[in-house]
Amino acid sequence: MRFAVLLAVAGVASTYTVTTASRFMEKNFDPIVIPGKYESHLHTFFGSDAVTPTTNTSKELQAGCSTAQNPNDYSSYSLGVPSLVVKKDNGSVERVPVSRFSAYYVGIENAEIAIPQDFKNVHAGHSWFCEGSDSGKKDPSAFPTMTCKTHLQTILLFHDCVNPETLESDYSGTQHWSSWGVPPNRCPPDWKRIPQLRFSIRYDLRKVLPDGWSAAPPLELACGNSYCFHGDFINGWLPEAAENMLLANSKREFAGVSGPNGNFNDGSVCGSENAHDQNPAEGTSDYLEASKIVADAKADKVEDAFQS
Secondary structure (H helix, E strand, C coil): CHHHHHHHHHHCCCCEEEEEECEEEEECCECCCECCCCCCCCEEEEEECCCCCCCCCHHHHHCCCECECCCCECCEECCCCECEEEECCCCCEEECCEEEEEEEEECHHHCCCCCCCCCEEEECCCEEEECCCCCCCCCCCCCCCECCCCEEEEEEECCCEECCCCCCEECCCCHHHHHHCCCCCCCCCCCEECCEEEEEEEEECCCCCCCCCECCCCEEECCECHHHCCEEEECCECHHHHHHHCCCCCCCCECCCCECCECCCCCCCCCHHHCCCCCCCCCCCCHHHHHHHHHHHHHHHHHHHHHC
């Protein structure tokens, strides 16, 4: 129910901007959830290539090469968007290509402050559906029960309230805030509204599943089933551009956000094709190997807990 409400809000006309970003790496780390270690399931990375297991600040990301179309955006996107694969009858897997990754910033007319530097967020609520066609009767977070004619799509809507001092975040109008006397669609005292980030990810299944499917789809995420899908974000917008985003307040139109590095559609300063893994000799980009590392790490934790 909560996510259905979020999707409804996402569909309301509001001022927005959007940048697309291309994939530059798949690796088994997550600096937000498991900082400093290559012990995560496989992740797909978009945006700044400066991201490593120890990344913690916007400044670090701004020193890298970004694959974002907006040259002022060095954010690290989709850190937690696990790789999607098709499971074959022989036990092998085939990666499903991402057709398009888009980062929308919506509800800008409601924002009180720019997205703070060093702001990070992990989001797990999502919906899977077939773009432009019937996805079958299902739970929103489950894979469609029939073949997608074009793209398989998922949407994630991130927090829009932040504590500027601690960088804690939540959704506006969260139910437990009512006891504080917070009105609907507002943030708690001393917190501020920010432009709300929304991921839109489209996967092209037509080549890897030419015959389609019915009932249970032969799809799997690096983290498991469809319900474990999540998105990560570390803000890398240049501060001037983040402030310029607040100038878009028409309530119903797209607004390009420009900044020190140029206009919103100028493309990557360094050339997105030049983005690369900063530590190619560490970790793995192999789906099955990453899955084994995660399983082994969990087993070690269980054994340690038992021995203690």
